[in-house]
Amino acid sequence: MKNYLKDREIQENLKRIESYKNAIDNPLYDLNQVQSFKVQILIDDSMNHGEFIPDKEKENVWYATKQTFRAMKKDIFALDEQDLDLQDLVECKSCNSALDKQFWHYCPYCGSSY
Numbered sequence: 001m002k003n004y005l006k007d008r009e010i011q012e013n014l015k016r017i018e019s020y021k022n023a024i025d026n027p028l029y030d031l032n033q034v035q036s037f038k039v040q041i042l043i044d045d046s047m048n049h050g051e052f053i054p055d056k057e058k059e060n061v062w063y064a065t066k067q068t069f070r071a072m073k074k075d076i077f078a079l080d081e082q083d084l085d086l087q088d089l090v091e092c093k094s095c096n097s098a099l100d101k102q103f104w105h106y107c108p109y110c111g112s113s114y
Contacts, residue, residue, distance in 0.1 A: 041069055050097070050108040071108035090114050 021027060037060075044063040047053060051068065055061035064072070088101040094112035106113045 043069060049110075067111055068108040071104050071106050071111070073103055073105060076103050 018027065040058075040061045041052075042055075042061065042063050043066050044053075045065050047063060047065060049065050049067050050071075051064065053063045055063065086102065090099050090101055091097070092099055092107040092110060092112055092114050095107060095110040097107060097109045099107060099114060101114070104114075
């Protein structure tokens with residue numbers, strides 16, 4: 001029953017988002033538009049946690065530590081610039097790092113939950 005209610009809420013939110021219009025009365029979001037974007041994350045534990053470093057030669061290849069990779073939400077690179085404005089900042093109680101909850105399952109710097 002709980003999953004049904006959650007699915008229903010998601011569908012209602014999608015319908016509401018689809019109804020948003022811009023200044024010239026065109027849809028603000030096109031939820032039917034499909035984009036394919038592939039990113040490869042390679043593990044390099046010699047770097048700092050919480051960072052993504054792009055490969056200098058290969059496009060869409062990034063490096064991160066194993067801890068950072070596990071902590072990140074897997075759709076982190078798929079967000080539109082509009083979504084980046086919807087910050088949900090929290091502070092990690094262990095290391096006092098500022099984190100945006102839309103990107104992380106837990107703190108990528110120290111590994112603690114927030």
